[in-house]
Amino acid sequence: MASQTVLRLEGVTKRFGSFTALDSITLDIADGEFLTIVGPSGSGKTTMIRLLAGMDAPSSGEIYLSGNRITHLPANKRPTCMVFQSLALFPHRTVGQNIEFPLKIRGLDRAARRARAMELLQLLRLPAGYYGKGVMQCSGGERQRVALARALAFDPEILFFDEPLSALDYRLRKTLEKELRALHRQTGKTFVYITHSLEEAMAMSDRIAIMRSGRIVQTGTAAEIYNTPKDRFVAEFMGEVNLFPVEGTGGGHFKGLAEPLQAGTATLALDAAARATLMVRPEFVRFLAPGEMADCSLEGELHNEFALGSRVQYEVGLPGGRALTVEKLAEARFDGNYGDHVTLGFDLAHSHLIREA
Amino acid sequence: MERIEERQGLLSALPVLILLGAIFLAPLLVVAGFAFMPPKVFHLAHLPSFENFRIFFDQGYHAPLLRSLGMAGAATVLLFVLCYPLAYGMAKIFGRFSLAITLAVVATLFVSENIRLFGWVLTLMKGGMLPGHLEAWTGLEMDGLLYNLPIIVLGLTYAYFPFMLFPLVQGISMVPDDLRLAASDLGASRLRIFLEIDLPLAMPGIVVGSLLTFVLAAGAMAESKLLGGQAVIVMADEIETAFTYGQNWPLGSALALILILIVGGLAILALSKIDLDGIMGRRS
Numbered sequence: 001m002a003s004q005t006v007l008r009l010e011g012v013t014k015r016f017g018s019f020t021a022l023d024s025i026t027l028d029i030a031d032g033e034f035l036t037i038v039g040p041s042g043s044g045k046t047t048m049i050r051l052l053a054g055m056d057a058p059s060s061g062e063i064y065l066s067g068n069r070i071t072h073l074p075a076n077k078r079p080t081c082m083v084f085q086s087l088a089l090f091p092h093r094t095v096g097q098n099i100e101f102p103l104k105i106r107g108l109d110r111a112a113r114r115a116r117a118m119e120l121l122q123l124l125r126l127p128a129g130y131y132g133k134g135v136m137q138c139s140g141g142e143r144q145r146v147a148l149a150r151a152l153a154f155d156p157e158i159l160f161f162d163e164p165l166s167a168l169d170y171r172l173r174k175t176l177e178k179e180l181r182a183l184h185r186q187t188g189k190t191f192v193y194i195t196h197s198l199e200e201a202m203a204m205s206d207r208i209a210i211m212r213s214g215r216i217v218q219t220g221t222a223a224e225i226y227n228t229p230k231d232r233f234v235a236e237f238m239g240e241v242n243l244f245p246v247e248g249t250g251g252g253h254f255k256g257l258a259e260p261l262q263a264g265t266a267t268l269a270l271d272a273a274a275r276a277t278l279m280v281r282p283e284f285v286r287f288l289a290p291g292e293m294a295d296c297s298l299e300g301e302l303h304n305e306f307a308l309g310s311r312v313q314y315e316v317g318l319p320g321g322r323a324l325t326v327e328k329l330a331e332a333r334f335d336g337n338y339g340d341h342v343t344l345g346f347d348l349a350h351s352h353l354i355r356e357a
Numbered sequence: 358m359e360r361i362e363e364r365q366g367l368l369s370a371l372p373v374l375i376l377l378g379a380i381f382l383a384p385l386l387v388v389a390g391f392a393f394m395p396p397k398v399f400h401l402a403h404l405p406s407f408e409n410f411r412i413f414f415d416q417g418y419h420a421p422l423l424r425s426l427g428m429a430g431a432a433t434v435l436l437f438v439l440c441y442p443l444a445y446g447m448a449k450i451f452g453r454f455s456l457a458i459t460l461a462v463v464a465t466l467f468v469s470e471n472i473r474l475f476g477w478v479l480t481l482m483k484g485g486m487l488p489g490h491l492e493a494w495t496g497l498e499m500d501g502l503l504y505n506l507p508i509i510v511l512g513l514t515y516a517y518f519p520f521m522l523f524p525l526v527q528g529i530s531m532v533p534d535d536l537r538l539a540a541s542d543l544g545a546s547r548l549r550i551f552l553e554i555d556l557p558l559a560m561p562g563i564v565v566g567s568l569l570t571f572v573l574a575a576g577a578m579a580e581s582k583l584l585g586g587q588a589v590i591v592m593a594d595e596i597e598t599a600f601t602y603g604q605n606w607p608l609g610s611a612l613a614l615i616l617i618l619i620v621g622g623l624a625i626l627a628l629s630k631i632d633l634d635g636i637m638g639r640r641s
Contacts, residue, residue: 053542055538055541074541076541076543076545076546078542080542081542081543082539084535084538084539086533086535088533088535088538090540090554092558101540101553102543102544105543105545105549106544151543154544
């Protein structure tokens with residue numbers, strides 16, 4: 001990252017009794033970036049955002065904001081702000097009062113508060129008439145915008161999001177994802193977003209950090225993580241994937257351990273007797289016509305076909321008993337019947353070798 | 358469907374309605390009727406008169422009334438201050454330990470209030486447990502700690518503790534933790550969070566608790582009788598005296614009516630300000 005680090009975690013660990021929720025996390029968040037932390041439930045991402053926002057303190061390790069140590073600074077002393085999963089709007093207050101809450105604390109006078117609230121309503125495309133409306137009278141999407149406006153009124157250095165979109169229906173979520181992305185560009189603020197939904201992460205963020213069991217497994221752009229995952233967990237977490245255990249046979253040649261892989265002349269950077277996992281995304285597997293060549297090929301039997309709208313997915317049974325997933329664009333649909341014998345192939349240039357310790 | 362359900366509601370409420378009508382509403386109406394009878398009559402077949410209310414003002418009955426209301430108010434405020442921190446702990450912090458506190462507080466209700474107050478008398482009277490020990494240790498002569506106004510307020514505070522505590526617990530647990538966190542995250546101090554988030558959102562519980570304690574304490578007699586002796590006369594005493602020794606049902610009824618109207622008016626005013634469905638868990 002070219003830009004400056006605004007938030008830095010150094011060996012941050014959080015334990016609850018004997019349970020380690022966060023295990024020695026080190027992470028740099030760049031000024032102005034949109035970072036999404038993704039992980040399944042229980043991976044520690046909620047604990048992480050609570051530490052970042054100052055609602056909890058780490059058991060060990062340090063957190064720096066613009067170079068200043070803020071590890072034990074409580075939330076109300078930090079120049080950061082969070083949008084809660086529940087949104088945490090004040091139900092007994094109007095939209096205007098909610099947005100003005102941080103401004104009132106800062107001691108702005110009534111006119112200045114109102115002016116800023118009106119600006120924010122406009123920025124978030126809420127009608128000015130909503131100023132005096134009770135928040136409980138607003139729809140789900142409107143409440144999201146009010147919560148965002150309130151957080152922006154605080155004018156935080158970093159904005160944290162704790163899965164605020166998870167309770168919304170699909171269409172509204174998609175709309176708000178786009179709006180958030182646009183808002184990030186407009187405000188130029190650092191956004192740190194937590195979610196269990198990879199789709200959300202890929203749609204919005206500059207950079208993704210994947211968490212598992214209290215550790216950050218990998219960080220990178222969506223494309224980096226999708227194409228070159230560090231381990232099987234990330235590979236599988238990032239969508240459908242075919243994984244082949246392989247063993248080097250010397251000179252860059254290799255053999256499949258679970259099923260026979262007919263390798264052509266192409267080679268892998270794999271030492272003799274070394275084991276690794278060869279990953280191929282379903283969209284890079286081809287049905288080979290007789291005589292057609294690929295770096296790697298294997299035989300199978302067509303088991304299932306799933307129409308996914310713009311794409312079609314095929315499940316192909318392999319001799320070893322495992323199944324392989326192939327995906328084609330609907331317009332390039334493979335014409336076959338269940339039970340057909342098929343030859344599949346892929347090129348090593350489209351594969352990725354996962355070496356795990 | 359809805360009409361059948363409405364009828365079922367009315368039918369199932371009928372036994373209670375009849376019971377309440379016969380033993381609650383009817384006597385109240387009789388009292389209200391007697392309040393407007395001439396003094397010292399024993400049936401309602403007289404011309405209405407406001408004589409009793411004139412007596413109320415002329416003979417200084419407003420003093421015991423104000424005393425009752427004042428002590429009830431003091432006890433309510435004291436209870437709120439005492440119970441709020443405990444209720445907060447029970448709702449948000451203590452976890453399973455709050456069950457133990459609940460049981461302990463409820464257990465005190467198993468013993469009749471009069472017996473518990475006699476315990477206070479034995480503890481606080483001249484030569485009783487507390488003054489007696491102090492006398493023995495210090496060698497100074499001690500008076501009893503009974504028969505004054507503050508001790509009655511303390512007695513009321515003690516007697517109505519559960520009636521404040523449990524509604525407060527209920528009210529405070531209605532305030533989502535996220536709101537407190539969010540307010541803090543937006544820079545609010547603890548005091549501001551208490552004033553702007555906790556207090557308004559726990560208000561249904563606060564109002565219910567305060568109302569219960571105030572209404573009960575305003576009509577309470579046992580505390581002033583046992584702890585106050587003859588030194589402190591409250592409104593309930595005067596009402597009882599009018600009905601019994603005084604043999605003046607109309608005066609007693611008028612005094613009762615005044616107390617009912619004041620306390621009832623306060624109750625209606627307070628309840629109109631809060632969302633009772635909220636605290637009963639029926640908010641949609």
